[in-house]
Amino acid sequence: MKKITFAALIAGAALLPAAANAQAYVQVQTGLDSVSAAGESDEGIAYGVAAGYDFPIGEKMFIGIEGSVDDSSTKECERDLLVIGDKACLKTGRDLAAVVRLGTNLSESSQLYVLGGYTNARIRFTYDDGVTSSSVGENGDGFRLGAGFKHNFGQNFFGKLEYRYSNYEGDVSRHNGLVAVGVNF
Template identity: 70%
Template sequence: MNRYILAALAFAALPATAHAQAYVQVHGGFDSVSVGGESEEGVAYGAAVGYEFPLSENMFAGLEAGYDDSSTKACESDLFVVGDEACLKTGRDLSAVVRLGTNLGARSQLYVLGGYTNARIKATYTDGVDSESEGANGDGFRLGAGYKMSFSDNLYGKIEYRYSNYESDFSRHNALVGLGVSF
């Protein structure tokens, strides 16, 4: 509970300038997940909220919290008996990142990002009669870069690359496009 109060106080302490903007966005794209050297691809999708403020005339910083999910899944059949199946599926991915960037013009920005991420992986096994499942969370770090283009005062689009590295030799690459609203 104390960390939520500290986070609220940190947001309240951010500069309240005329150019500071809060935003919400949706995004989706390519997801490549690697576990133990084996990789699977799927579709990533999610949403984020954030706050961006100027550091100087051409530089800005921001904080962003995101929720993502993915269709990435790997299954193997007939492992122990005919008709059984074992699957490994990615689950939700929560993140908190800091963004630092530069204005390329009146309507475009280039930025880098880095921060914390926590992803869930779920393993299931079905032998044709019974089914068992177990999930685990992995903490890690996220690094990335992106380009943002404003279409109007409040509507923007972006492209972004993200690399996330978690515990137990688990990592992911994302190539995303997004659409957001600033206010």
């Protein structure tokens, strides 16, 4: 037990300088959302917020954690499927993600990074035939991969360009091209 406690103290002491230099941030983001399900795809606008911390690793590298909540306008509807005048729609819902970012400092104000982690999205199916209507929602777990570029504008403000690919269960995938603005703390 003493060996484990001693090892934990050494690891904590090694991480203390990185934690002291950690950079917290929050951002708002928007961009293209392209969702594919069962061989069909549709596009819309993604929008949301994210928050995270970046920890320096040496002089040029950093590692970060980020959590995000997004929504989307992506929706596909068909009419006259079973009876004349009916309407069936498939709409994306909220998308929750937790990712790890690994990157390099290109300069004092620019960073290039890759990311990977977990995502969970909601898809809702609605049907209305004019007499009855129904709605069913499903959550899908998946993984997210991506890459991005961050540029600081002064001490506290930044902008980002980011590409994300998400793959969910049930043959659903998503491509995002995002623009973000945020504040460093």
